[in-house]
Amino acid sequence: MSSGKDKVSMIVFSGTEDKLIPVGVISQAAAALGYEVNIFFTGWAMFKLLKNPTPPIWPKEFEQFAPRLQEGMARIKAPTWLDMLREAKGMGAKVYVCSMMSAAAGLKREDFDPELVDDVVGVTTFLEMAKGGQVLFI
Template identity: 80%
Template structure:
């Protein structure tokens, strides 16, 4: 069986989205099967018209320094890292129940980021046998 990592991404704050990009890109580059399931507030980051940056209140004072550091490192955005992971085979899904509750359809999501809108059972079947991270 191939190495496999799956992520359930619930929060839509940018401090959590950066690790989603980093982990998905690194795992895909190492040849892992990568499955990412966006639910809750995180799914709104994948819309064609996404919500803007959101940082936890307690981290707001550190955001400028973090952004400076990321720019100095020439680090790609979390979206670009996620797109890179997808180009290496990672799959990105949005939770169908949460999308429906919010009145959203597959067409509302950025097709360069989202492969499909699926139920949790579909995601769990794909994640079976691998490591699952909750972000």
């Protein structure tokens, strides 16, 4: 178990499923290990946190593999990336949305799922939260 001093932060830009699955896996694992977990959704990824999120999207080069992967995930009873993120939040992970990108898209705090999003913040605020830990860009 972690000493509580370990920290992992993610900047999530991509809104495609192939990138969001690792966000779920990493956030859940890090939270389970006792890490401080901060996740900053920006760009296309923030649309996945809306009260009415965009549908799943796979990159064109992976579309042919998507059905096999989805069937395999169901077969092994793997949770969705969103369920893993919810589990991580239950263990203390924090999720933020980029204030600049949300404003550019005409979105406000109340447009996002309140069970998923802790706050809408600027990048400087997020970087201060991430300071001293590992930062992943996904």
